[in-house]
Amino acid sequence: MDTVLIIGAGAAGSVVAQKCAMDRDTFKHITLASRRIESCKKVAKMCKTPIEIAQVDADNVAEVVALINKVKPDLLINMALPYQDLPIMDACVETGTNYMDTANYEPREIAKFEYSWQWAYQDKFVEKGITAILGCGFDPGVSNIWCAYAQEHLFDEIEYIDIVDCNAGDHGKTFATNFNPEINIREVTQDGKYWKDGEWIEIPALSIRCDIDYPEVGPKASYLIYHEEEESLVKNIKGLKQIRFWMTFGEQYIKHLEVFKSIGLIGLEPIKHKGMDIVPMEFLKDLLPVPSSLAEGYTGKTSIGVIVRGKKDGKPLTKMLYNVSDHAETNKEVSAQAVSYTTGVPPVSGAAMFFKGIWSGKGVFNVEQFPSAPFLEDVAKRGLPTTIVDLAPGAQDELFSVKT
């Protein structure tokens, strides 16, 4: 187990390749493939040790199969677009190849993401005797593993989880997204939801807001949105009463989204323009800065954590597990801003866990189903340390006093 095939050479895919290339004990053979070979060449030049590159259209199962047959990877790490999860999984099933990704499948035409499509591959992966590891980025990914760690090591009983995600960085642009704009804007503009007492409660997009006090960053306006890790965590964290996900957005960001929505610029249905069919959202993507272009001069920090409330030895307890990353530092290390960095480092640790046999099993798994402690130790060494603190009574009160 030492050969990895990475598909996707965007901002986060570039981090995966560079980080793998820093650990040749674990990753002896590294191939990076993308629709645009130029992107692969650019990343290969940034890698500290030589990697292979290849051209592939990830929408095309036959092309992915042919590439897999050539590279013969022990694990395929999918860093392509979420639409492409299913064709890549199909290619893995066909060739008997282990699979990992960082974001769940969503159809291209509708803004809807859920695990059902990928969980449906359970039997196929079991039959083939292979492993699929879903959502091994930061959130989903590290956020799930923190919850698993809390369940295994810190609490007897977990009642409430709030995943809190703050990017307090400044890229100097009035509006830009930190990862693929299409995916980012879909995620934010769809209606929110959270899970409480056994059911999903839907809310209008960005309608619940509170100030959350983020470590090393301070209080920031945060909005309740739906995020995919909630779907697997409600299954895998036992006894849970409520789980919510919060993300910070600045005033300018919200203002831009409101306008995009109001004029139909985030529409997924093509409109006629001079006889051509143009999908507004795809055109918007081409108008906005490419996320990888934001690294240069990006300052400030990301501060992402989970706040867990529950009981230990019969007593109430609130703990926060978090990581803070600095845009300028990650840019110095791998020419990527911290949002790409926090997404790109965890799959490298996940792959290491898998190659070492610490994470194993036949079928389709979410990361919180695997041992958490060795992963957190490994990912800390690669650049994403976890801090765990007890929250004093009254801390984050504003968060818990939100009427939901």
Added chain:
Amino acid sequence: MDTVLIIGAGAAGSVVAQKCAMDRDTFKHITLASRRIESCKKVAKMCKTPIEIAQVDADNVAEVVALINKVKPDLLINMALPYQDLPIMDACVETGTNYMDTANYEPREIAKFEYSWQWAYQDKFVEKGITAILGCGFDPGVSNIWCAYAQEHLFDEIEYIDIVDCNAGDHGKTFATNFNPEINIREVTQDGKYWKDGEWIEIPALSIRCDIDYPEVGPKASYLIYHEEEESLVKNIKGLKQIRFWMTFGEQYIKHLEVFKSIGLIGLEPIKHKGMDIVPMEFLKDLLPVPSSLAEGYTGKTSIGVIVRGKKDGKPLTKMLYNVSDHAETNKEVSAQAVSYTTGVPPVSGAAMFFKGIWSGKGVFNVEQFPSAPFLEDVAKRGLPTTIVDLAPGAQDELFSVKT
């Protein structure tokens, strides 16, 4: 003199055709031409008496010449796009045809409008013994004629002119423009300027704002923008010390423009999208509601005027000349909202003045160079009455206290 050729069947062009068709004593032969014959057919159905229709590409001088030779109009009324003023004027020169428009030429590629290009036709029109009447809409148009009327009949000396343009209508859309979005957004997002003591003073777009108390509407936030009639009025109103133009914009409107500007959506240079060259501004136009679609259910009023300060018999005097139009009423009359109506009715009066020989001359003229009183009388009968009031000392003080 009884034959008119109207080119352009948009919202305002439709009003011109319908209003001409209501006065067959003056307009015995009416032809409406447009790039899209369907638009002409639709307008013809709305006319109270039968009109001719034709297909023409106004960018193509030879096509316009051919159409003129067929129709043999005494006057061509250009209601097409401002880019098309020059090819249409070329066709008029070639065929010896009198010309009228409502908006001055601006190049397609750059957001810059000025009369220089059209004034340069002076010698050609003189040589051919024909007349060009520029800017005979509402503003420019009626606004210029009010200034001429003030000069001829109300004042001995005019020092300050403020043209104030309020659309207090509600079309129920979060964002839409009342005329061609491309032209409207260009006009508003370019830097502002006004004329003072013999020179043009430039200001950043939308950087000077004050509340103006509009007749029948009340106080509204208004922004100093540059508007084309200022260029000819500083030449034709003698002794003028200052002229400014103000337009109302709501918060949502400004917010949308800011976002459009910030993400480059009003750019005139094509960007690459899936291998196609797409001009962002043109794509935006296709995203937004078609102005003619706003008439239905449009409520509220336009209130547009000129505030003139000067002297009469040695005493200081401030007068306001204005018109108020009601969206619902204009829609009832000609299925057009008031912005299209106020633009489309004045060229009909201008054409009547020309056919009656009240407006005459060889060369290129702005409307304030012609007799004002008979025009104002005529346009009032056709639906746009002028009210003239003395402003009490202190009225519109906020306007005059603006530091500029």
